[in-house]
Amino acid sequence: MPYVNIKITREGATAEQKAELIRGVTSLLADVLGKNPQTTVVVIEEVETDNWGIGGETVTARRRAER
Amino acid sequence: MPYVNIKITREGATAEQKAELIRGVTSLLADVLGKNPQTTVVVIEEVETDNWGIGGETVTARRRAER
Amino acid sequence: MPYVNIKITREGATAEQKAELIRGVTSLLADVLGKNPQTTVVVIEEVETDNWGIGGETVTARRRAER
Amino acid sequence: MPYVNIKITREGATAEQKAELIRGVTSLLADVLGKNPQTTVVVIEEVETDNWGIGGETVTARRRAER
Amino acid sequence: MPYVNIKITREGATAEQKAELIRGVTSLLADVLGKNPQTTVVVIEEVETDNWGIGGETVTARRRAER
Amino acid sequence: MPYVNIKITREGATAEQKAELIRGVTSLLADVLGKNPQTTVVVIEEVETDNWGIGGETVTARRRAER
Numbered sequence: 001m002p003y004v005n006i007k008i009t010r011e012g013a014t015a016e017q018k019a020e021l022i023r024g025v026t027s028l029l030a031d032v033l034g035k036n037p038q039t040t041v042v043v044i045e046e047v048e049t050d051n052w053g054i055g056g057e058t059v060t061a062r063r064r065a066e067r
Numbered sequence: 068m069p070y071v072n073i074k075i076t077r078e079g080a081t082a083e084q085k086a087e088l089i090r091g092v093t094s095l096l097a098d099v100l101g102k103n104p105q106t107t108v109v110v111i112e113e114v115e116t117d118n119w120g121i122g123g124e125t126v127t128a129r130r131r132a133e134r
Numbered sequence: 135m136p137y138v139n140i141k142i143t144r145e146g147a148t149a150e151q152k153a154e155l156i157r158g159v160t161s162l163l164a165d166v167l168g169k170n171p172q173t174t175v176v177v178i179e180e181v182e183t184d185n186w187g188i189g190g191e192t193v194t195a196r197r198r199a200e201r
Numbered sequence: 202m203p204y205v206n207i208k209i210t211r212e213g214a215t216a217e218q219k220a221e222l223i224r225g226v227t228s229l230l231a232d233v234l235g236k237n238p239q240t241t242v243v244v245i246e247e248v249e250t251d252n253w254g255i256g257g258e259t260v261t262a263r264r265r266a267e268r
Numbered sequence: 269m270p271y272v273n274i275k276i277t278r279e280g281a282t283a284e285q286k287a288e289l290i291r292g293v294t295s296l297l298a299d300v301l302g303k304n305p306q307t308t309v310v311v312i313e314e315v316e317t318d319n320w321g322i323g324g325e326t327v328t329a330r331r332r333a334e335r
Numbered sequence: 336m337p338y339v340n341i342k343i344t345r346e347g348a349t350a351e352q353k354a355e356l357i358r359g360v361t362s363l364l365a366d367v368l369g370k371n372p373q374t375t376v377v378v379i380e381e382v383e384t385d386n387w388g389i390g391g392e393t394v395t396a397r398r399r400a401e402r
Contacts, residue, residue, distance in 0.1 A: 001322055003137055003175055003275045006297075007244055013301055015117045019128065020300045022120030028292040032285050033276065039322065041137055041175060042120035043074055045112075045246075050216045053223030053243035054269055054307065061220065068188055070338055070376055073163075074137045080167055082251045086262065087166045089254030095158040099151050100142065106188065108338055108376060109254035110208055112246075121135055121173065141378055149318045153329065156321030176321035177275055184350045187357030187377035195354065202389055204271055204309055204342045209368065218367050225363040230341075233355045234348055240389065242271055242309060255336055255374065283385045287396065290388030310388035311342060313380075 001039045002029050009059050010046035018044050068106045069096050076126050077113035085111050135173045136163050143193050144180035152178050202240045203230050210260050211247035219245050269307045270297050277327050278314035286312050336374045337364050344394050345381035353379050 004025050022042045029035040049059035071092050089109045096102040116126035138159050156176045163169040183193035205226050223243045230236040250260035272293050290310045297303040317327035339360050357377045364370040384394035 001175070001277065001320070001327070003177065005273045007271045008297075008301065008303070009269065015125070015127070017300050018117055019120075019125050021296065022125055023123050024296040024300065025293060026120065026123035028289065028296065029274075029276075032288045032292065033281055035276070037123045038121075039173070039175075040121070040123070041135070041173075043114055043137065044118040044120075045114070046118070047244055047246070050219055051245040051247070052269070053220075053227065053245075054239075054241070056224050056227035056238045056241070058216070058220050058223055059269070060216070068143065068186070068193070068376070070141045070378065072139045075163075075167065075169070076135065082259070082261070084166050085251055086254075086259050088162065089259055090257050091162040091166065092159060093254065093257035095155065095162065096140075096142075099154045099158065100147055102142070104257045105255075106374070107255070107257070108336070108374075110248055110338065111252040111254075112248070113252070119135070126135070149326070149328070152318055153321075153326050156326055157324050160321065160324035171324045172322075174322070174324070177315055178319040178321075179315070180319070181378055181380070184353055185379040185381070187354075187361065187379075188373075188375070190358050190361035190372045190375070192350070192354050192357055194350070202309070202344065202387070202394065204311065206340045206342075207364075208338045209364075209370070210336065214368060221367045222363065225367065226360060229356065229359040229363065230343075233352050233359065234343065236343070240307070242269070242307075244271065253336070260336070283393070283395070286385055287388075287393050290393055291391050294388065294391035305391045306389075308389070308391070311382055312386040312388075313382070314386070 002035050002041070004040070004042045005045065006042065007045045007047055009049050009052050011049065013046065069102050069108070071107070071109045072112065073109065074112045074114055076116050076119050078116065080113065136169050138174070138176045139179065140176065141179045141181055143183050143186050145183065147180065203236050203242070205241070205243045206246065207243065208246045208248055210250050210253050212250065214247065270303050272308070272310045273313065274310065275313045275315055277317050277320050279317065281314065337370050339375070339377045340380065341377065342380045342382055344384050344387050346384065348381065
């Protein structure tokens with residue numbers, strides 16, 4: 001019955017990668033805590049880099065600086 | 068003053084249906100707990116079926132299997 | 135499959151009132167959007183009045199001013 | 202290490218305004234609680250006015266009534 | 269830089285089990301999406317069974333019925 | 336009308352510090368985006384260090400290592 005919310009920046013995760021995250025987190029909760037996979041809910045949210053901040057600046061600004 | 072967050076898969080909920088959810092949840096909190104409707108906030112988030120997992124697989128995969 | 139998160143201040147909601155909220159929100163999602171009640175998840179979070187702000191001040195301060 | 206989630210209606214916030222929010226919240230947590238800015242995460246979510254309710258009605262309906 | 273929020277019912281998860289969840293989710297995000305473990309944040313929330321609903325009833329009521 | 340959720344580790348933030356965060360975030364949203372302070376909601380959640388992970392380990396483990 002767990003509920004898992006994963007937030008990542010929107011930078012091209014594929015449908016297959018997202019399916020793999022969902023499979024992996026659901027298994028982990030079954031393995032570690034014995035949670036029933038049938039009622040484990042996982043929601044992935046992809047956030048624009050303009051809307052994600054770390055270290056006081058947006059990821060957009062960090063990506064630009066890294067180049 | 069309650070804050071309610073409703074997450075559903077993005078599968079065609081109309082503006083009228085969303086308005087009805089907002090009305091309904093706000094009334095429910097007033098009826099059950101006496102909460103002031105004027106300051107009750109409801110936020111609906113619609114999530115792509117690729118990004119929603121249950122039972123270890125995406126809703127996209129489940130919808131495909133149901134057909 | 136919807137997921138609903140309800141945040142309220144911790145001010146004495148009873149177990150019965152919380153059960154009523156859960157029943158009510160689950161019915162609402164079934165009635166308005168045809169969502170399956172069996173997989174509708176509702177999580178209620180009760181927050182201390184010191185940790186809830188509205189209008190720039192805590193609910194603790196507002197309750198004190200109301201007296 | 203704090204995590205801050207800011208939800209606003211999608212009504213034209215610019216990239217510069219969002220960067221300013223991120224800077225401001227990160228500074229505030231450093232000033233008030235001594236939190237390390239390097240690991241402070243801020244995520245801004247912009248929500249359609251059809252999906253945001255207050256006072257039992259959508260922001261879309263309120264904006265229309267205000268005109 | 270991902271942020272993961274895991275909500276489970278408060279039913280005796282140990283500190284070691286929670287540490288294992290944190291390790292596991294962090295690895296998964298590194299393996300599947302190449303995310304940097306150093307900035308991956310995981311927050312576990314344990315929710316009273318009175319405050320968690322599924323199928324329109326609280327987990328407290330379901331646990332009682334299962335006995 | 337914004338909604339802000341601030342999650343920090345539970346490590347002794349005082350009621351006054353939390354009130355200051357609420358005041359500060361509410362002002363910031365008014366200054367940067369012209370949001371009405373009267374309907375700005377801020378919820379602070381304090382999370383046990385066993386339940387907060389960064390870099391794949393709990394904050395409890397990190398605090399122990401820092402000593």
